[in-house]
Amino acid sequence: MAALIPLLKAAISSSTWPLVWVTRSIDGTLGILRSCKKAKTVKRVIHTSAIVAAYPINEHGQLKEVLDESCWTPIDYIKGKDGFFGMYAVSKTLAEEAALRYGTEEGIEVVTVLVGMVGGPSLTSTIPHSIPVMLAPLTGSLPLVHVEDVCSAHMFLMEHPSAAGRYVCCSDPITVTDMLSFFRKRYPEIPLAFGNEEEEDKWKKVAVRISSKKLSDLVSYKYDMEEIISDSIECAKQMKVL
Template sequence: MCPGSVEPQAAAAGGKSVCVMDAAGPLGHALVDRLLRRGYTVHAATYGRGEEEEEEDEAAAASALLKHLSCGGDAYGHRLKVFRADPFDYHAIADAVRGCAGVFCMFNTPDDQAQCDEVTVETEVRAAHNVLEACAQTDTMERVVFTSSVTAVVWKPPPPPPPQPQGEVADERSWSDLAFCRKFKLWHALAKTLSEKTAWALAMDRGVDMVAINAGLPTGPGLTAAHPYLKGAPDMYDAGVLVTVDLDFLADAHVAAYESPTAYGRYLCFDNAVCRPEDAVKLAHMLSPAAPRSTPPSDELKVIPQRIQNKKLNKLMMEFESGVYGELD
């Protein structure tokens, strides 16, 4: 059964309130939709992007969010509460999470590499700090699901050339190298790595139950080659760690991470590894429909061994769909 289905909603929600922050992006929309369908009351908190948006009243903002629901917006409206927050405003964030049993914490980085810089890094780290601190001060809080990225896992100095070992396969224990990210101005990777490390430090210090979802490149409408995740994409391809994830699967994984009693630590979340020339061509066409559909000559792209794994997430999803925890190999 799909985690986003309506049937198990009463047992899943139990009258609880959860917060989605920042709810303004595609993943936020998908999560709000699933959580409302599962019976939760949803605090949809959005970070202001400008004076005009800040002046928009909550009713109009709620109406805009309801338009993104797959069905039943009118029926769910009474369980949707919209909040305005700011990464630097702890009190506004605390207002949004007050009374919630769970928080889905994400930060929507700019869609264009040119707009993702050191300021983005600072803002995202501050947001992570304030959200986790607010969660630690919320008596009703049961679990935080923190949205990170595979870019917080895969970037590090290259291994020695053959015949030396080619480096270990990336998994939940792997972290991107901060100095390497700074050196090559991999701002998306640096922001996700620093913000996730900040969140983990606070969660462990304050005793907050937190699970992190390290997502591959989310695919969906509006994705272009300018996305900051894709800076250095040829190097990720050569290293066998260029991965993507369908937005619906990513949203389902977040729900599973929140509701599964055995969920813990970090989960690498992707459903496609780009390791063959035809995979690269398909991704290139997705990013730019005008791109050639033919496979490049064999001397330009080669089949790359996949050097990243998500077995831990696959086990979580199997347990969540079956309702049997801790017994699946």
């Protein structure tokens, strides 16, 4: 934890975020890992991270062409983002860094899954918030993945002998423009809350390719974009949101 203090200070400098918002995420993650080490029966831990921990930007503030496991959200950049997105991205990034570092130092296998925007049916009483959608206006891309594919990926990585490091979990990366076009054709009766031509032209210019090759080389995703969105809309209709 001591090694993370400088990063935490950088994350909240010139910001109104309470330090506790970020430290709770890290402390909770490390608390679970310490319990696993104490039990002496746990070989591997699958840590659910989020694709917001892999914001594809270089040291010059320019978007990279590809978002993959090599991308780490730069704290100095993201700390300038106000509101919940900035806090969430910082907490997920630092918690994942802490988990991987702890695993290396303490001899526990830690595998992290960077989950995209999860769609499909829900067992909760309210519509889940899929925070990575906030990346869309910035990258022009949407990292879609069905909730059942997320569960399958976790189980596979838990059992696969050579699983290690980070894995982007995104079955069907699409552009914002593609998604809006799908909505208009498949659900013309549902008015779009956003997505005018000016916005779409902007997103076309900055679209980043999202790569889940490391994981897709090992497992096959069951659901594509149409099924993910359709299942999500049906879920919203059942919960009277649409």
